[in-house]
Amino acid sequence: MSETDSFIEEVTEEVRRDRLYKLFRKYGWIGVALVVLVVGGTAWTEWTKSQARHEAQVFGDSILAALNSDDAAARAVALEQIGAGDAAGRTAVLGFLAADEALKSGDRDGALTRLQALAADTNLADSYRQLAELKAVILADADMPAADRDAALSRLAAAGAPYRVLALEQQALVLAKEGKTDEALGLFNQILNEPDVTAGLRRRASQMIVVLGGEPGAA
Incomplete structure (x- = not known):
C-alpha cells in the first residue's frame, strides 16, 4: 500500500470517528434516556407488585381478625369496618361476608339490606351485582x-x-x-x-x- 493510500485511509477513519462523535453528541441522550426508562420502569413495576402484595396481605389479615370473634353479629360489624380502598372487588367480598355473618346471627333483614346495597352499587362489576341480587331474591323468598x-x-x-x-x-x-x-x-x-x-x-x-x-x- 502506498503512502498516499495509507494517508487517505487515516483521513477517512478520522472523518468517520468525527461523524460518529457528532452523532453521539446529538442523539446519545436518547440511548441514555432509554436506559433510564427501562431501569426506572422495572423498579416501578417491582415496587407496585410489592405494594399490591402488602395490601392484599393486610386486607386478608384484617378479614381473619374480623372473623375471629365468636359472635356472628360482631363479625359482621367488624367486616364492615375494614377499609376496601378503591378496590371494588374488595368491597363486594366484604359485603358478601358481612351479609353471611348477619344471617348466621339471625339478622335476616340486615343480611338482606347488605345484599340489596351490593346489588345497587354501580361501582361494582355486573357479576358481583347480579350475584348479590340473586342471593337477595332467594333470601327474601315469599316476602318479595x-x-x-x-x-x-x-x-x-x-x-x-x-x-x-x-x-x-x-x-x-x-x-x-x-x-x-x-x-x-x-x-x-x-x-x-x-x-x-x-x-x-x-x-x-x-x-x-x-x-x-x-x-x-x-x-
Missing part, C-alpha cells in the same frame, strides 16, 4: 312481591348472564311451588341442557324432576 321477584329472575336468567342457570333453577322452584308442574319440569330439563351447568346443579335438577314425577332428559 311476586312481580318484582319474577322480573329480577328474568333479568338474571337472560342469555349470557353470569348466573343464568342458578336463576333458571329459582324460576323452576317458583313454578313448582305454584303447582305449575309441567312448566317446572320443562325448565328443570332445560337446565340439564345448559352448557355451563355444574355437577351439583345437574344433580339437584334431576332430583326435582323425579320428585315432580318426571324423567330427567325427557322433552
Whole structure:
C-alpha cells in the first residue's frame, strides 16, 4: 500500500470517528434516556407488585381478625369496618361476608339490606351485582312481591348472564311451588341442557324432576 493510500485511509477513519462523535453528541441522550426508562420502569413495576402484595396481605389479615370473634353479629360489624380502598372487588367480598355473618346471627333483614346495597352499587362489576341480587331474591323468598321477584329472575336468567342457570333453577322452584308442574319440569330439563351447568346443579335438577314425577332428559 502506498503512502498516499495509507494517508487517505487515516483521513477517512478520522472523518468517520468525527461523524460518529457528532452523532453521539446529538442523539446519545436518547440511548441514555432509554436506559433510564427501562431501569426506572422495572423498579416501578417491582415496587407496585410489592405494594399490591402488602395490601392484599393486610386486607386478608384484617378479614381473619374480623372473623375471629365468636359472635356472628360482631363479625359482621367488624367486616364492615375494614377499609376496601378503591378496590371494588374488595368491597363486594366484604359485603358478601358481612351479609353471611348477619344471617348466621339471625339478622335476616340486615343480611338482606347488605345484599340489596351490593346489588345497587354501580361501582361494582355486573357479576358481583347480579350475584348479590340473586342471593337477595332467594333470601327474601315469599316476602318479595311476586312481580318484582319474577322480573329480577328474568333479568338474571337472560342469555349470557353470569348466573343464568342458578336463576333458571329459582324460576323452576317458583313454578313448582305454584303447582305449575309441567312448566317446572320443562325448565328443570332445560337446565340439564345448559352448557355451563355444574355437577351439583345437574344433580339437584334431576332430583326435582323425579320428585315432580318426571324423567330427567325427557322433552
